[in-house]
Amino acid sequence: xxxxxxxxxxxxxxxxxxxxxxxxxxxxxxxxxxxxxxxxxxxxxxxxxxxxxxxxxxxxxxxxxxxxxxxxxxxxxxxxxxxxxxxxxxxxxxxxxxxxxxxxxxxxxxxxxxxxxxxxxxxxxxxxxxxxxxxxxxxxxxxxxxxxxxxxxxxxxxxxxxxxxxxxxxxxxxxxxxxxxxxxxxxxxxxxxxxxxxxxxxxxxxxxxxxxxxxxxxxxxxxxxxxxxxxxx
Numbered sequence: 001x002x003x004x005x006x007x008x009x010x011x012x013x014x015x016x017x018x019x020x021x022x023x024x025x026x027x028x029x030x031x032x033x034x035x036x037x038x039x040x041x042x043x044x045x046x047x048x049x050x051x052x053x054x055x056x057x058x059x060x061x062x063x064x065x066x067x068x069x070x071x072x073x074x075x076x077x078x079x080x081x082x083x084x085x086x087x088x089x090x091x092x093x094x095x096x097x098x099x100x101x102x103x104x105x106x107x108x109x110x111x112x113x114x115x116x117x118x119x120x121x122x123x124x125x126x127x128x129x130x131x132x133x134x135x136x137x138x139x140x141x142x143x144x145x146x147x148x149x150x151x152x153x154x155x156x157x158x159x160x161x162x163x164x165x166x167x168x169x170x171x172x173x174x175x176x177x178x179x180x181x182x183x184x185x186x187x188x189x190x191x192x193x194x195x196x197x198x199x200x201x202x203x204x205x206x207x208x209x210x211x212x213x214x215x216x217x218x219x220x221x222x223x224x225x226x227x228x229x230x231x232x233x
């Protein structure tokens with residue numbers, strides 16, 4: 001029997017949606033997941049998966065907006081390599097129309113979607129550096145593409161994802177030892193995407209993990225969708 005290689009993932013926003021499905025598929029592939037969620041004990045599917053995982057799913061209660069909590073997790077994992085870090089936690093905040101925008105909500109959206117991934121990445125960079133070929137993956141959105149924007153609206157969300165994309169590209173230049181990419185998951189049937197979305201979380205997560213598996217150092221700094229197609233900035 002071929003032995004599954006030891007690969008450690010750290011995934012944020014794992015209590016539901018794409019984060020939960022990514023965690024499920026990684027566990028079923030035989031790998032280990034360090035799963036971050038604000039209240040992991042309140043996610044029945046995550047707790048059920050934890051029982052099934054036989055010690056390969058380790059959950060942490062941590063809010064990505066609270067640096068002290070993130071640093072506590074980083075300290076708890078001191079000395080452990082993280083091969084794949086997936087910044088998945090995010091929010092869709094604010095009105096679509098400019099006149100109706102709540103700027104406090106825009107700020108909150110940018111904090112969650114842009115700054116929190118930087119916080120997570122900085123805290124766990126020492127763990128990534130312990131991997132033979134570390135990969136840093138941010139779940140972004142096509143709505144963060146300036147080149148693709150032909151419909152306007154959703155200012156805060158678009159701005160937050162465009163900023164996340166720029167962070168990934170800049171990080172890839174400054175840290176060539178870490179493969180850094182952003183991935184658009186598609187329009188997915190989650191709490192954020194809504195029931196009318198055409199894509200099931202299972203299909204999105206499967207595609208994202210396929211992209212992660214095959215991405216090479218030459219493709220670091222790029223913007224992909226869940227099917228592996230490169231997208232415009």
